[in-house]
Structures are given as C-alpha cells and as structure tokens.
Amino acid sequence: MLEIKNLHARIGDKEIIKGLDLTIPAGEVHAIMGPNGSGKSTLSYVLSGKPGYEVTQGSVTFLGEDLLALSADQRAAAGIFLAFQYPVEVPGVANMTFLRSALNAQRRTRGEEEISTPDFLRLVKEKAPLLGISQEMLRRGVNVGFSGGEKKRNEILQMALLEPKLCVLDEADSGLDIDALKVVADGVNGLRAADRAFLVITHYQRLLDYIVPDVVHVFAAGRIVRTGGKELALELEETGYAAYSQDAA
Amino acid sequence: MNANLRPVRTAAEQSLIDMLDARLAAPPLGSARLNDLRQEARAAFADNGLPTRRVEDWHYTDLRAALRGVSPLAGDAAEPAAPSAFVEALRVTLVNGRPQTLPSDLPPGLTLLSLADAIAADHPLLELIASDGPAQYDAALALNTGFLGEGIILHVAAGAQIPQAVEIAQLFSGAEPGCIFTRILVVVEDGAALRLIERFEGPAERAYLDNAVIELRLGDGARVDHVRVQAEGEAATHLGTLATTLGRETHYDLFVLTLGAALSRLTVYGRFAGHDSHMGVRGASLLAGARHADVTLFVDHAVARCESRELFKTVLADRARGVFQGKIIVRPDAQKTDGRMMSQALLLSDDAEMDNKPELEIFADDVQCGHGATAGALDDTTLFYLMSRGLPEKEAEMLLIQAFAGEAVEFVADAEMREAITARLTAWLALRAG
Ligand SMILES: Nc1ncnc2c1ncn2[C@@H]1O[C@H](COP(=O)(O)OP(=O)(O)OP(=O)(O)O)[C@@H](O)[C@H]1O
Ligand SMILES: [Mg+2]
Numbered sequence: 001m002l003e004i005k006n007l008h009a010r011i012g013d014k015e016i017i018k019g020l021d022l023t024i025p026a027g028e029v030h031a032i033m034g035p036n037g038s039g040k041s042t043l044s045y046v047l048s049g050k051p052g053y054e055v056t057q058g059s060v061t062f063l064g065e066d067l068l069a070l071s072a073d074q075r076a077a078a079g080i081f082l083a084f085q086y087p088v089e090v091p092g093v094a095n096m097t098f099l100r101s102a103l104n105a106q107r108r109t110r111g112e113e114e115i116s117t118p119d120f121l122r123l124v125k126e127k128a129p130l131l132g133i134s135q136e137m138l139r140r141g142v143n144v145g146f147s148g149g150e151k152k153r154n155e156i157l158q159m160a161l162l163e164p165k166l167c168v169l170d171e172a173d174s175g176l177d178i179d180a181l182k183v184v185a186d187g188v189n190g191l192r193a194a195d196r197a198f199l200v201i202t203h204y205q206r207l208l209d210y211i212v213p214d215v216v217h218v219f220a221a222g223r224i225v226r227t228g229g230k231e232l233a234l235e236l237e238e239t240g241y242a243a244y245s246q247d248a249a
Numbered sequence: 250m251n252a253n254l255r256p257v258r259t260a261a262e263q264s265l266i267d268m269l270d271a272r273l274a275a276p277p278l279g280s281a282r283l284n285d286l287r288q289e290a291r292a293a294f295a296d297n298g299l300p301t302r303r304v305e306d307w308h309y310t311d312l313r314a315a316l317r318g319v320s321p322l323a324g325d326a327a328e329p330a331a332p333s334a335f336v337e338a339l340r341v342t343l344v345n346g347r348p349q350t351l352p353s354d355l356p357p358g359l360t361l362l363s364l365a366d367a368i369a370a371d372h373p374l375l376e377l378i379a380s381d382g383p384a385q386y387d388a389a390l391a392l393n394t395g396f397l398g399e400g401i402i403l404h405v406a407a408g409a410q411i412p413q414a415v416e417i418a419q420l421f422s423g424a425e426p427g428c429i430f431t432r433i434l435v436v437v438e439d440g441a442a443l444r445l446i447e448r449f450e451g452p453a454e455r456a457y458l459d460n461a462v463i464e465l466r467l468g469d470g471a472r473v474d475h476v477r478v479q480a481e482g483e484a485a486t487h488l489g490t491l492a493t494t495l496g497r498e499t500h501y502d503l504f505v506l507t508l509g510a511a512l513s514r515l516t517v518y519g520r521f522a523g524h525d526s527h528m529g530v531r532g533a534s535l536l537a538g539a540r541h542a543d544v545t546l547f548v549d550h551a552v553a554r555c556e557s558r559e560l561f562k563t564v565l566a567d568r569a570r571g572v573f574q575g576k577i578i579v580r581p582d583a584q585k586t587d588g589r590m591m592s593q594a595l596l597l598s599d600d601a602e603m604d605n606k607p608e609l610e611i612f613a614d615d616v617q618c619g620h621g622a623t624a625g626a627l628d629d630t631t632l633f634y635l636m637s638r639g640l641p642e643k644e645a646e647m648l649l650i651q652a653f654a655g656e657a658v659e660f661v662a663d664a665e666m667r668e669a670i671t672a673r674l675t676a677w678l679a680l681r682a683g
Contacts, residue, residue, distance in 0.1 A: 048637050051629070076639035088634040092652025098638070101648060106639035141652075158638060 001026040001197045002166055007058035009046045016042045018222035020058070024166070029198040031208055033233060034219030035241040040201045041085055043219075044170045048082040049075045062166065076102075077109035079165030083155040083172050090142035095154070098142045099124065099161055106162065123161060131157045131187050148175035156187040167191065168199045173207040185210030205237040220244040261316040262298045268322060269294065269395045278398055279368035279375070286379050290394035297386050309572040309604045310514050310543040312388065316486065319458060322396070323427030329420055332450050335478065336665045338416035345422060346399035346431035358409025358441065364400035364432055374402055377466060378434055381494050383518050383547065389488040390516075393462040396430035407438035407468065414444040414666070419461060421451030421482065428458035439468035439496070444663060445475045449489075449509070451482035456511075462490040469496040469523060476666050478673065481509035483538070489515040495555075497523030504661050505532030506670055507542050508677060514543040521555040521583070531560040533654040533670075535677045536569035543572035548590075550583040559590040562657045564650055565601035566681060572604045577618060579611040586616040594624040595653050647678045
C-alpha cells in the first residue's frame with residue numbers, strides 16, 4: 001500500500017529525514033518508535049503534505065500513485081489520514097460542520113456523490129458515542145475547549161467517519177489516561193481491515209498492548225535503524241533508545 | 250474676519266458651500282429651528298471644511314484629499330430595480346433620499362412619514378432631529394444637516410411590538426454621478442420593540458456620494474435590533490453617521506455589514522442616557538480591491554450601570570484598507586459600567602492594511618472596561634489541519650474566513666437576519682474564490 005524509498009526531507013536548511021525506507025502492505029499495523037526529536041512527526045507531515053517540508057531525494061508511492069505530487073487535500077481524498085500529535089483548535093467552525101465539509105470535500109475530489117444530511121447524521125450518531133464525543137462537543141468549535149484526551153478521541157472520530165486507507169497516528173496515546181487509551185485503541189482496532197493499513201507512532205510500548213502491531217520499526221536520527229516483530233517494542237521498553245541514538249550520531 | 254489658519258478651500262469644499270448657499274437662498278423650508286440648524290451647519294462647514302489626517306478622528310481617512318470633486322445634488326430619478334429580499338420585511342424605498350410610495354397597511358403603532366411631508370406640516374417629531382448630536386464638529390454630519398430636507402421618520406408608539414422587520418432601502422439612481430443627503434429619524438417609544446434593517450445600494454459604475462444620517466431614540470424599556478448592510482456601488486463614497494440615544498433599561502443591538510463603496514466611513518455615536526441599558530455595536534467588513542472602509546465609534550457611558558459590547562471583524566484582500574477607531578467614554582457618574590471593545594482584522598494579502606485604534610477614557614472608578622485589537626493572516630497550521638482532512642485550500646480558507654466573521658454575526662439575535670448576513674458573507678467569499 002505504502003512504499004517509501006530512500007526518503008530525504010528537510011525543513012529550511014535542516015535535513016530531518018535522512019534516507020528512510022519503509023513498506024507497509026495493506027491490512028498491516030506498523031509501529032514506529034524512536035526518541036524525541038528523531039523526526040517521527042516530520043515523517044507524518046511529509047506523508048500528509050504539510051507545506052514547508054521539502055523532499056530532496058527519494059520517493060513515496062501510495063496505492064501505486066506518486067504521493068508527493070499531490071496536495072494535502074488530494075492525499076486525504078486518496079486515503080491518507082493523520083491523527084495529529086497536537087490536534088488544532090478551529091474556533092468558529094462547528095465540529096459537525098467540519099466533519100461534514102471534510103467528508104463531502106473528499107467525496108467531491110474522488111468524483112463521488114455528497115452524503116445526504118440524514119445519512120450523515122446517522123453516521124455521526126453511530127460513531128460519536130463509541131468515542132465518547134457528546135452532541136454538545138459536536139456543536140462546539142473543532143477541538144475548542146476540549147481536554148487533551150477529548151482532542152485525541154475527536155481525531156479518531158474523524159478517522160472513523162472519513163474511513164481512510166492509511167491511518168497515521170502520531171502519539172495517539174500522549175496525554176491519555178488508561179480508560180481513554182482503551183477507547184482510542186478500540187476505535188482504531190474497530191477500523192482494522194484487510195484493505196487498510198496503520199502507521200502508529202509512539203514512544204511507549206503501552207499503546208502497543210492495545211493496538212497490537214504486526215511490525216515494529218525503530219526510528220533514530222531520520223531513518224529506520226531496526227525492524228522486528230511486536231516483541232521489539234518490549235525490548236525497547238527495557239533498553240531505551242540510547243544505543244540507537246549513539247548509533248546514529 | 251476668520252482668523253483660522255485654514256488652507257485654501259478645495260474644489261470639493263467650494264462646490265459644497267456653493268450648493269449649501271443655493272439651498273439656503275431658496276425659500277425657507279420648515280420651522281425657524283430647522284433653518285437655524287442649517288445655517289449653523291453651513292457656517293461650521295465653511296469654517297472647518299473637510300477633515301484632513303490632522304483631525305484626530307479622521308486620521309486614517311483623509312476625506313479632504315479623497316474627495317476630488319463633488320457632483321450636483323441627485324434629483325428625482327426613476328426607481329431602480331428593487332434589491333433582492335434580505336429577510337421578509339416591510340420595505341420603505343428611498344431613491345436619492347426621497348421616499349417612494351410608502352407601504353400602506355402598517356401594523357398598529359408604526360408610523361412612517363416622509364421627512365419632506367413632516368417639514369411641510371411642521372411635525373412635532375422634528376424637534377428631535379439634531380437635538381442630541383456629538384459636541385465636536387463632524388463634517389459629514391454638518392453637511393447632512395446643512396442640506397436637511399429629504400428622508401424619513403419612523404415612529405413606534407409606546408408598548409408596540411412591531412411584528413415585521415422594517416427595511417429602509419436607500420438607493421442611488423441616475424445617469425450621472427450625484428450626491429445624496431438623507432436624514433432618518435427613528436423614535437421608539439417606551440416599552441416598544443423594532444427590528445430595523447438599513448440597506449445601501451447603487452450602480453457599480455457611478456461615482457456618487459451618499460451622505461446618510463440616522464438618529465435613533467429609544468424610550469425607557471425599548472428594544473431595537475438594527476442591521477445595516479452597506480453594499481454601495483463600487484465607485485461610491487459612503488459617509489454614514491449613526492447616532493443612538495438610549496433611555497433606561499433599553500436593549501440596542503447594531504450589526505454593520507460593510508461590503509461596498511470605494512471609500513466609506515461610518516461614525517457611530519452611541520449614548521447611554523438612562524441606567525441599566527445594553528448596547529451592542531458589532532460588524533463585519535469584507536474588503537477587496539482598493540477599497541477603504543473606516544468604522545469609528547464613540548460609546549458614551551454618561552450614566553451608571555450600563556453595558557456596551559463592541560466587536561468588529563475586518564477581512565482584507567488585495568490592496569484594501571480597513572480602519573477601526575473606537576472610544577469608550579466613561580463619565581464620572583457612570584459607575585458600574587461594563588464595556589468591552591475588540592477589533593480583529595484578517596489580512597489575506599501582503600498589500601492589505603489595517604489601522605486599529607481602540608481607546609478608553611475613564612472618569613469613574615468602579616468600572617469594568619477592556620479593549621483590544623489584533624491583525625494577522627490566516628494561521629498556516631489551521632489551514633493545513635483542514636486540508637489534511639480533505640478540504641481544498643480555497644474551501645478551507647473560506648471556512649476559516651467565515652468562522653472569523655461569524656464570531657461577530659453570532660450575536661445577531663434574530664436567526665433569519667443571522668442567516669441573511671451569513672449568506673452575504675458566503676456570496677462575497679464565493680465571488681472572491683471565482
Ligand atoms: N519548523 C521547523 N523548523 C526547524 N526545525 C524543526 C521544525 N519542526 C521540527 N523541527 C526539528 O526537527 C526535528 C524532528 O522533529 P519531530 O517533531 O519530527 O520529532 P519527533 O520525533 O516527532 O519528536 P517527539 O517524539 O518529541 O514528538 C527536531 O529536531 C525539531 O526541532
Ligand atoms: Mg512528534
């Protein structure tokens with residue numbers, strides 16, 4: 001589904017991704033673990049098309065298409081979704097309006113019919129309670145006045161409604177208590193499917209107890225330095241990242 | 250005789266004085282009081298002329314430099330096509346300041362009178378015209394008073410709750426540019442309620458001058474919800490003055506939507522004359538091209554326990570320029586005043602400019618007042634967030650601009666009016682997006 005080859009990317013003059021190779025087949029969950037500042041969020045932004053990130057070398061192919069040639073909105077319509085490490089507050093745009101505009105915009109880009117109001121309401125009514133998002137929160141501005149945990153759950157709600165093909169979760173667990181963590185994990189697990197893949201970025205093994213990965217990658221200094229099964233996460237929990245950081249330096 | 254060190258009159262100033270003199274030389278119109286008002290206004294204008302940037306209240310809008318010439322007074326003209334409905338309302342149409350056929354079948358308690366008829370009949374309500382204006386010289390107001398003669402009087406009897414909204418459509422019509430001086434008096438007696446809409450429109454290709462003054466009086470316990478849509482023709486100059494005096498326990502909410510005119514200035518004088526009243530003065534200005542729009546507010550807390558809220562949102566594209574000046578004055582007796590003023594500008598282009606000047610002048614000690622001003626571009630991170638969810642850039646921008654202006658629109662109490670304003674915002678944005 002996703003194939004990244006020898007990717008180099010920079011912000012301004014600073015190279016952050018330094019020769020990354022990563023292949024994620026459909027149906028799999030891949031975890032990326034790595035120290036602070038190693039470039040994990042940068043990778044997620046490069047994949048989702050944030051302006052300001054310059055790819056200097058390499059390629060990213062998504063479902064056979066050159067992903068890097070697409071704008072952020074086109075990538076979303078193609079099936080890329082990024083659950084932000086720090087979800088953004090959008091005052092004055094009601095959560096509900098936002099969800100609907102996003103869903104319809106993606107459909108238009110794909111040349112599909114817009115969703116009808118009753119169908120949309122039914123969909124929201126079905127998904128929102130599973131993530132503990134109340135009617136009142138749906139009426140409020142996007143993420144405005146939401147707690148850290150509520151913001152994260154709202155990201156997963158967006159993901160559940162937009163039904164992307166590749167879900168990139170950037171520290172979906174940060175700031176969550178154990179109950180919220182389960183809610184988020186259930187939301188993610190409910191979306192696991194043969195034609196969908198996940199890239200789960202995290203520092204801690206804890207999240208991976210709930211969202212069990214097929215493959216774990218260790219990311220340091222801008223590239224993948226080791227790849228293994230889910231037991232690699234446990235090992236990292238023991239040893240920390242020190243060895244890899246030195247390796248990279 | 251006049252020791253003022255005034256520069257030579259500009260062509261525009263001289264034509265205005267000549268026009269005023271011609272008007273005043275004609276047989277007197279109405280009472281001695283009205284004629285005195287006109288004469289005083291003429292004298293004040295002759296002394297002070299058009300304001301330059303050296304006049305503090307006009308610092309960002311140099312009217313003297315901007316008004317190159319003045320065309321003759323606009324005469325009778327064919328009634329142009331009626332503007333599309335804003336909300337369902339009882340409509341009064343003024344063409345070049347002159348009321349067209351007034352609607353019959355008015356709800357009980359509502360009276361509409363053409364100003365010309367009122368003057369001919371020496372109507373007692375005329376006493377209220379120019380009886381509570383600003384203390385300082387105001388060129389736009391002085392000119393309007395000098396030409397006083399056309400316009401309309403709207404009266405709501407004590408206790409009457411007018412069910413329909415009343416719309417005053419002020420249109421310019423003519424094959425040549427012209428100038429209009431319109432005076433509107435709205436008297437809402439004790440305990441009465443009115444929803445009022447003012448609209449300004451004119452042809453895009455005419456460089457006309459529209460000088461419009463509206464004076465509102467709210468009796469004790471009265472409520473007025475006022476929406477003003479300035480959508481003048483693109484080449485027009487709009488000089489608006491709005492003076493509202495509030496009695497005790499009144500509720501007055503104004504929303505100003507500014508969309509049109511090459512150059513526009515709105516001066517709002519809001520004065521609390523009775524305790525425990527509320528005044529909301531809010532608006533949104535959507536400016537593109539080389540438009541210049543100035544909104545200047547004076548909110549005078551003359552008595553205790555009143556609350557005022559001022560919130561203006563300005564969206565600037567291309568080379569447009571926005572000006573917001575606001576002054577909350579809290580007089581020594583106005584204890585327990587609660588006043589909040591905020592002006593926010595969204596700059597969509599590097600060539601756009603916003604000048605913000607909110608001020609407080611406080612002479613009482615037990616008050617809660619605050620003001621602020623911001624100006625900035627759309628936030629890149631927010632824009633990316635929306636795009637990452639599938640919204641194309643233009644659509645994401647539109648949503649954010651709408652949200653920005655919407656924060657002021659949401660204070661309009663009437664849902665229909667809110668929707669009508671939002672529809673105008675959307676239309677403006679859609680037009681810009683192409
Ligand atoms: N806009 C920017 N300009 C310059 N440097 C940046 C910018 N954004 C990120 N960086 C730098 O890029 C490096 C990688 O940042 P990134 O956020 O991708 O790390 P991360 O692995 O996600 O870290 P964390 O685990 O703390 O979330 C850091 O050194 C950071 O300071
Ligand atoms: Mg990060």
